[in-house]
Amino acid sequence: MINHPSPLTPHPKSGKRILVTGGAGYIGSHVVLALGEAGYEVLTYDNLSTGNSDAVLHGELVVGDLADRELLAQTLARFQPDAVMHFAASIEVGESVAKPLKYYRNNTLNALGLLEELRTAGVGALIFSSTAAVYGNPVDLPVTESAPLLPINPYGASKMMTERFLADLALADPTFRYVALRYFNVAGADPQARLGQDYANPTHLITRALKTALGGFPQLQVFGTDYPTADGTCIRDYIHVADLARAHLDALDYLLGTGSAGTCPPLAGSAGTCPPSLVCNCGYGHGFSVREVVSMAKQVTGVDFAVVETDRREGDPAELVAASERARTQLGWQPRHDDLEFIIRTAWQWEKKLAGNAS
Numbered sequence: 001m002i003n004h005p006s007p008l009t010p011h012p013k014s015g016k017r018i019l020v021t022g023g024a025g026y027i028g029s030h031v032v033l034a035l036g037e038a039g040y041e042v043l044t045y046d047n048l049s050t051g052n053s054d055a056v057l058h059g060e061l062v063v064g065d066l067a068d069r070e071l072l073a074q075t076l077a078r079f080q081p082d083a084v085m086h087f088a089a090s091i092e093v094g095e096s097v098a099k100p101l102k103y104y105r106n107n108t109l110n111a112l113g114l115l116e117e118l119r120t121a122g123v124g125a126l127i128f129s130s131t132a133a134v135y136g137n138p139v140d141l142p143v144t145e146s147a148p149l150l151p152i153n154p155y156g157a158s159k160m161m162t163e164r165f166l167a168d169l170a171l172a173d174p175t176f177r178y179v180a181l182r183y184f185n186v187a188g189a190d191p192q193a194r195l196g197q198d199y200a201n202p203t204h205l206i207t208r209a210l211k212t213a214l215g216g217f218p219q220l221q222v223f224g225t226d227y228p229t230a231d232g233t234c235i236r237d238y239i240h241v242a243d244l245a246r247a248h249l250d251a252l253d254y255l256l257g258t259g260s261a262g263t264c265p266p267l268a269g270s271a272g273t274c275p276p277s278l279v280c281n282c283g284y285g286h287g288f289s290v291r292e293v294v295s296m297a298k299q300v301t302g303v304d305f306a307v308v309e310t311d312r313r314e315g316d317p318a319e320l321v322a323a324s325e326r327a328r329t330q331l332g333w334q335p336r337h338d339d340l341e342f343i344i345r346t347a348w349q350w351e352k353k354l355a356g357n358a359s
Helices: 025-035 068-081 093-098 100-121 153-174 205-213 243-255 288-299 327-328 340-354
Strands: 018-019 039-048 060-063 083-086 125-131 176-182 186-189 220-223 239-242 280-281 307-310
Touching: 018 025, 018 068, 025 039, 025 243, 039 068, 060 068, 068 100, 068 340, 083 100, 083 243, 093 100, 093 153, 100 125, 100 220, 125 153, 153 176, 176 243, 186 205, 186 243, 205 220, 205 288, 205 307, 205 340, 239 243, 239 340, 243 280, 243 327, 280 327, 288 340, 307 327
Parallel strands: 018 039, 018 083, 039 060, 083 125, 125 176, 176 280, 186 239, 220 307
Antiparallel strands: none
């Protein structure tokens, strides 16, 4: 268990307690940082299977697995959070195809267990880390939240099932509300290079490209060049991780009423006094192909690293681009970093810091 000092200066949101599962991982740690800077009291619950304790820059860290229901229940009872943000999950599409049961156990069954413990603890507000993979290969682009959910890999299916749990629980219990944020391709790093991706074997295109530029890999593989896109490679909507973190704080304001909507207790007995549960896409509304990302990575790094084209990777849709008007209008989300060069530049500064070359 690791403790960090609380902010010395009182903040209007001090006293609001947020428990973050998976808060030592890439996205979760950026959200924990944003929560701490906004004045929330934060507790991270993470088994550190892919996360890093050094990435938890605010609040308390409890090292534990969601499957450890006793520890989870004790932590909830002690901390008594006003809301929970749930990031803890397995997230690799390729691995989900090869090991589907791992994904259903970790992403779906553990989420069910978490919900059961939240109900026992009386926690009525949850922000869920979902994914664009729930859409599969959407027909219409940009894809809206009302599009059919037709995942083409176990990762997307495991998240879709959890979304169904949330919807059914909210329908049955008016004291429970949630916001599910469907991420598109999250990339970049903290602009001050305090945080970034730090996985032993990253699969994210931008991270792999930058590590290749630094000599960490001999070449970058491009999976599939025969997709029905302009240059034959997959197209993705890349969102900067700091903008995504901001969306989580906006979702928290929405649920708890700490923003412009007024006061809303997390256990409101009257459903009419609080905003309804919500599902929102998180993306910029336009995409870049793999070739375009590789070209920008070479431009930012100044390194003409080796690229090898290979077969498609199973489970990859051709194009995923978000319609994010709902997040902007309902949550008041205002992204600030819609710029591929900035996304890659912040990730590059982080990779150089990890390699011991921050110049």
